[in-house]
Amino acid sequence: MxxxxxxxxxxxxxxxxxxxxxxxxxxxxxxxxxxxxxxxxxxxxxxxxxxxxxxxxxxxxxxxxxxxxxxxxxxxxxxxxxxxxxxxxxxxxxxxxxxxxxxxxxxxxxxxxxxxxxMGWEAPAQVFSWTVPTDALKELGADTMEITFGDSDGLAKLRDELARRWNGPWQRPAWWNSWQQDQHPDLFTYASPRRAGRQAGCSQRP
The missing domain is CATH 3.40.630.30 (Gcn5-related N-acetyltransferase (GNAT))
Incomplete structure (x- = not known):
């Protein structure tokens, strides 16, 4: 057929x-x-x-x-x-x-x-991954960190600021967070203390 x-x-x-x-x-x-x-x-x-x-x-x-x-x-x-x-x-x-x-x-x-x-596809660059033990976050002032379930405006802004410095990261669409939360219901974000009114760092854990 x-x-x-x-x-x-x-x-x-x-x-x-x-x-x-x-x-x-x-x-x-x-x-x-x-x-x-x-x-x-x-x-x-x-x-x-x-x-x-x-x-x-x-x-x-x-x-x-x-x-x-x-x-x-x-x-x-x-x-x-x-x-x-x-x-x-x-x-x-x-x-x-x-x-x-x-x-x-x-x-x-x-x-x-x-x-x-x-078929002609190839990896354009090396891919790296890092795992940070939760205890290591204490050095960043974990006692004053904010814990947020899902995403946050501060995290999204910081992520785009960092992503534009690299070649290849996705510019996540508006529906991305709800999909991630559906896939990982226990996803949360550690946000480090703010400096001069802006978020200084973050780490996500599923």
Whole structure:
């Protein structure tokens, strides 16, 4: 049967959610959580959803300015459809739609680095991660820190100030905080003492 691609309506996206559970071997909550904020594309064969993924139009900081960008995530192919380069075709379709909506570049969240590298994708820079023990925050004056569940205006302002100094960070959209809070209900923020009326530092913990 001929393969077609389409922007997913609510029924198709529910069918894709079921497919993703089968393909990943577990539920993928972000398919529902992020679907309402995303460009949703699926591949159909004989009217049945056999692959799909979402694309989030989120600017990324480069050179101190937000650049129109797309973050692609939650993509998968039905097990019985694998081996026919359907994933590569679907990525092309997803990118085409996102470019038409203004994206100048795209990033891809994936658990299959080797496969996407063969399609021409590559990590543009090293990725670093730091873990700070809670006790270490005492040196910052933890006894006077504010603890906030979720996000805060001060945190958002500080985050943007820091992000614009790097290439690649997302400029988080308005819906980001509610999604994060839904994903991590116990997410909270330590805010260090304010200096001259502005927040001097912060740390988030899920």
């Amino acid at each position: 001929e393969l077609t691609f389409a922007e997913a309506d609510a029924v198709m996206w529910e069918e894709y959610d079921v497919l993703a559970r089968r393909a990943y071997g577990q539920a993928v909550p972000d398919i529902a959580r992020l679907g309402q904020h995303a460009d949703r594309r699926v591949a159909l064969r004989g009217g049945r959803v056999v692959a799909g993924g979402l694309g989030l139009l989120i600017p990324q900081w480069f050179g101190g300015r937000p650049v129109p960008s797309a973050s692609m995530a939650c993509g998968c192919v039905a097990p019985e459809e694998r081996g026919g380069r359907l994933a590569a075709r679907l990525v092309d379709e997803r990118l085409r739609a996102l470019r038409e909506q203004g994206a100048a570049l795209a990033t891809l969240w994936t658990a299959s680095n080797g496969y996407v590298r063969r």
